[in-house]
Amino acid sequence: MRRALTFGLIGSIVAWHLSLVGLVAAFAERWLIGQSLTFSYVVLLALILLVGYLTARRVSDWTGLAGAALAGLVVGLALWILALIVTEVNLRDAFVAASPSLAQILTFDRGVSVPSLAILLLIGAATGLIGGGIAWIPATGRRIVIGALSVTVLVGLLRDVLGPVLPPFLMRFLFSPGGGLSLPGAVIVLGLAIAIPVMRSGLRMQRVRQKGVLPARVLRRRRLALRALGVVFFVSFPLWAKLFLSNVADFVGLYILMGLGLNLVLGFAGLLDLGYVAFFAIGAYSMAVLTSPELGAFTLGFWTALPIAVAITVFSGILIGLPVLRMRGDYLAIATLGFGEIVRLLVLSDWLKPHLGGAQGVTRIARPVLGPFVIDRPQEYYYLILIGCGLGWFLSVRLRDSRIGRAWMAIREDEDVAQAMGINRVTAKLLAFATGASMGGLSGALFASLVNSVIPQSFSLLVSINVVALLVLGGIGSLPGVLVGALALVGLPELLREFQEYRLLVYGAVLIAMMIFRPAGLWPEETRVRELEEAAEEARETARTGVVAASQDGV
Amino acid sequence: MLLEARKVTKRFGGVVALSDLDLQVEEQTIHSIIGPNGAGKTTFFNCVTGFLVPDEGEILLDSQPITGLRPDQIARLGIARTYQTIRLFRFLTVLDNVLIGLHPHVHYGILDAVIRSRRYHRSERAAAREARELLRYLGLAGKEFVVANNLSYGDQRRLEIARALALRPRLLLLDEPTAGMNPYETGQMITLIRRLRDERGMTILLIEHDMKVVMNISDLVTVLDFGEKIAEGKPAEVQANPLVIEAYLGRGAASGLGTIAAQAPRDESMPNASS
Numbered sequence: 102m103r104r105a106l107t108f109g110l111i112g113s114i115v116a117w118h119l120s121l122v123g124l125v126a127a128f129a130e131r132w133l134i135g136q137s138l139t140f141s142y143v144v145l146l147a148l149i150l151l152v153g154y155l156t157a158r159r160v161s162d163w164t165g166l167a168g169a170a171l172a173g174l175v176v177g178l179a180l181w182i183l184a185l186i187v188t189e190v191n192l193r194d195a196f197v198a199a200s201p202s203l204a205q206i207l208t209f210d211r212g213v214s215v216p217s218l219a220i221l222l223l224i225g226a227a228t229g230l231i232g233g234g235i236a237w238i239p240a241t242g243r244r245i246v247i248g249a250l251s252v253t254v255l256v257g258l259l260r261d262v263l264g265p266v267l268p269p270f271l272m273r274f275l276f277s278p279g280g281g282l283s284l285p286g287a288v289i290v291l292g293l294a295i296a297i298p299v300m301r302s303g304l305r306m307q308r309v310r311q312k313g314v315l316p317a318r319v320l321r322r323r324r325l326a327l328r329a330l331g332v333v334f335f336v337s338f339p340l341w342a343k344l345f346l347s348n349v350a351d352f353v354g355l356y357i358l359m360g361l362g363l364n365l366v367l368g369f370a371g372l373l374d375l376g377y378v379a380f381f382a383i384g385a386y387s388m389a390v391l392t393s394p395e396l397g398a399f400t401l402g403f404w405t406a407l408p409i410a411v412a413i414t415v416f417s418g419i420l421i422g423l424p425v426l427r428m429r430g431d432y433l434a435i436a437t438l439g440f441g442e443i444v445r446l447l448v449l450s451d452w453l454k455p456h457l458g459g460a461q462g463v464t465r466i467a468r469p470v471l472g473p474f475v476i477d478r479p480q481e482y483y484y485l486i487l488i489g490c491g492l493g494w495f496l497s498v499r500l501r502d503s504r505i506g507r508a509w510m511a512i513r514e515d516e517d518v519a520q521a522m523g524i525n526r527v528t529a530k531l532l533a534f535a536t537g538a539s540m541g542g543l544s545g546a547l548f549a550s551l552v553n554s555v556i557p558q559s560f561s562l563l564v565s566i567n568v569v570a571l572l573v574l575g576g577i578g579s580l581p582g583v584l585v586g587a588l589a590l591v592g593l594p595e596l597l598r599e600f601q602e603y604r605l606l607v608y609g610a611v612l613i614a615m616m617i618f619r620p621a622g623l624w625p626e627e628t629r630v631r632e633l634e635e636a637a638e639e640a641r642e643t644a645r646t647g648v649v650a651a652s653q654d655g656v
Numbered sequence: 657m658l659l660e661a662r663k664v665t666k667r668f669g670g671v672v673a674l675s676d677l678d679l680q681v682e683e684q685t686i687h688s689i690i691g692p693n694g695a696g697k698t699t700f701f702n703c704v705t706g707f708l709v710p711d712e713g714e715i716l717l718d719s720q721p722i723t724g725l726r727p728d729q730i731a732r733l734g735i736a737r738t739y740q741t742i743r744l745f746r747f748l749t750v751l752d753n754v755l756i757g758l759h760p761h762v763h764y765g766i767l768d769a770v771i772r773s774r775r776y777h778r779s780e781r782a783a784a785r786e787a788r789e790l791l792r793y794l795g796l797a798g799k800e801f802v803v804a805n806n807l808s809y810g811d812q813r814r815l816e817i818a819r820a821l822a823l824r825p826r827l828l829l830l831d832e833p834t835a836g837m838n839p840y841e842t843g844q845m846i847t848l849i850r851r852l853r854d855e856r857g858m859t860i861l862l863i864e865h866d867m868k869v870v871m872n873i874s875d876l877v878t879v880l881d882f883g884e885k886i887a888e889g890k891p892a893e894v895q896a897n898p899l900v901i902e903a904y905l906g907r908g909a910a911s912g913l914g915t916i917a918a919q920a921p922r923d924e925s926m927p928n929a930s931s
Contacts, residue, residue, distance in 0.1 A: 500766070503780075504779075505766060507759065520707075521731055522823065524756075
């Protein structure tokens with residue numbers, strides 16, 4: 102009972118917060134299913150579901166469900182009270198979002214009245230009850246249900262993005278003309294999202310029952326097939342994706358490249374670099390200074406400027422690395438943070454204006470020319486960025502599985518012991534800094550050419566934070582994690598424009614949730630583990646065939 | 657003479673951790689350093705491995721001074737160590753732990769790693785072979801792909817030694833290798849240390865609190881107290897030395913309690929946080 106009230110109150114506070122910062126009102130524009138369910142309702146319902154779930158969790162009898170319903174009821178009541186306050190008192194001086202339209206949304210256009218109160222309480226209690234019910238489903242089922250609900254919401258949100266990509270008849274069927282999914286569309290998406298994982302887990306169970314673990318050969322073949330599929334997908338992407346998607350893909354790609362670079366530094370060598378944007382900026386400005394006729398210093402072509410820009414970044418990586426390498430942990434983070442800001446302030450300064458363009462930045466940066474073709478559309482840049490990412494990925498894998506990667510990991514785990522093992526920490530760390538910087542620089546150079554101009558504002562601290570956050574989100578040290586992290590942290594917000602304004606709020610919430618539920622990241626470094634398992638399996642197989650051969654010899 | 661310390665002094669603020677310490681370690685011997693907590697034993701290890709630089713005096717390996725060299729340089733010269741509290745790379749596999757120990761003996765450049773040249777393959781294969789051989793030697797065969805953190809306590813101690821051996825050291829510094837072990841594991845460790853000397857020709861410098869171990873395997877014992885050497889000699893000689901008994905049991909005890917000196921310090925065989 103007390104538990105239910107506590108969670109209900111916490112939920113109410115969150116609901117009030119979301120409403121008053123304007124999130125609910127902003128999301129009300131977005132229809133999710135037909136003209137009946139907007140995204141703001143989904144957010145509030147999800148909140149009540151969560152409250153109900155938390156209340157009923159670890160309570161194994163019916164009081165848990167009752168508590169969940171009660172907690173949901175409390176949140177519903179709180180929302181109604183908020184609507185009441187908003188209509189009666191003018192809070193708009195303090196909270197811009199506390200407008201009558203918010204009250205309209207909260208009360209389903211019925212005004213602050215007895216029927217709307219009844220509806221809110223009913224919905225609150227029912228949703229809380231469902232949330233409590235979710236807590237009763239066993240873990241695998243729960244994961245599937247939650248995953249399916251999220252997928253459905255996501256598909257509904259991505260309507261405008263999928264629009265140009267999917268064939269028209271499918272679009273007409275899945276989505277309703279006013280916006281959002283059509284009702285049958287929603288049912289089908291939800292059904293598929295539930296059925297596919299259920300079937301997969303069923304198949305896996307069956308296979309395990311039949312012959313234990315999959316043999317290494319099958320696994321390898323499957324991985325090869327997956328890889329081929331991935332290559333086809335990435336290479337063909339601009340052909341079926343339209344301009345907008347290609348643009349987003351370009352930005353995601355640039356972040357992936359940066360993520361790969363920082364992953365070498367932070368993920369492999371364990372050096373928390375909070376000024377990674379410095380390398381991005383140095384790469385971009387090198388490209389700008391070397392190619393733009395505006396500054397007049399150099400007017401090189403793109404292809405000559407690119408290696409020079411990367412070389413400059415590598416050099417600056419070593420330069421920045423040298424003084425800070427003796428520092429550890431927090432001190433290193435603060436020092437690199439400083440370097441990031443120094444670079445931004447330098448390019449912004451009037452002092453260097455004749456050379457770097459000052460606050461106006463530099464425009465007319467060279468486009469890459471391939472024979473008679475000039476690469477200037479996002480779809481074409483996509484391939485450049487793809488090659489860059491491929492190169493970064495390749496380098497990361499090769500270095501990780503070498504003595505150099507092992508030295509980095511040793512330093513990450515225990516710097517003193519690494520030294521006692523004969524690892525020169527200065528060269529190892531400088532190498533990490535330099536390689537990481539090269540990828541940041543490449544990303545920056547491509548960025549400068551892509552947007553055709555650089556301005557100091559593009560190189561704020563937020564970029565560094567984004568890159569660190571995408572690593573954390575994907576799983577520090579994991580290469581697929583970089584991909585997933587960049588898609589989730591850079592791609593999704595680009596696609597869902599409503600999120601833009603509340604980006605930081607969502608970041609914070611997501612990161613906290615990650616720390617609690619998936620501290621290792623969305624896609625933690627497990628390929629290595631799998632490889633090891635395969636190696637062990639192979640060893641076992643050879644041993645077995647060896648025994649068989651030996652016994653046959655005996656006969 | 658493999659290792660020689662000449663008048664080594666190390667101060668931390670006003671505390672003199674090592675004072676004018678002279679120590680000579682003969683090739684292919686097991687040399688133990690004992691003494692009460694805070695006697696400066698681990699400080700001496702840190703000076704030898706380069707993590708601390710002595711304020712005065714010098715340390716020579718094979719008559720070459722190594723004072724002032726970086727820890728990784730000293731490691732490459734052939735001094736390897738283990739730690740009082742186990743310091744493995746806990747989240748890496750057993751094999752990777754040993755491979756990291758082999759780092760100075762795997763030779764290829766960054767380019768070899770990127771293009772996976774023949775040199776890369778050859779070196780990596782040789783390193784893996786050597787690592788597996790070492791693991792077999794220490795009885796850890798079959799656990800190559802276990803994450804170090806998941807090993808049992810005794811196995812972790814052994815892995816730490818395997819990692820140190822991977823450096824192909826001439827001098828092995830063991831800091832309380834039997835701390836926290838049960839009598840059976842301690843027995844195994846004693847056998848292992850002897851085998852390292854006899855089969856691999858290793859020189860071993862040992863810090864140990866368990867007197868049974870010290871008396872059992874040492875060729876020579878040095879006793880430190882407050883950073884000074886108060887006695888040195890064969891185990892039996894040291895055991896009978898009144899200065900040693902006094903250092904362990906306090907003044908006055910030396911008069912009549914000499915006979916139990918061998919057992920008494922066993923109270924200290926608990927793994928202590930510092931010494």
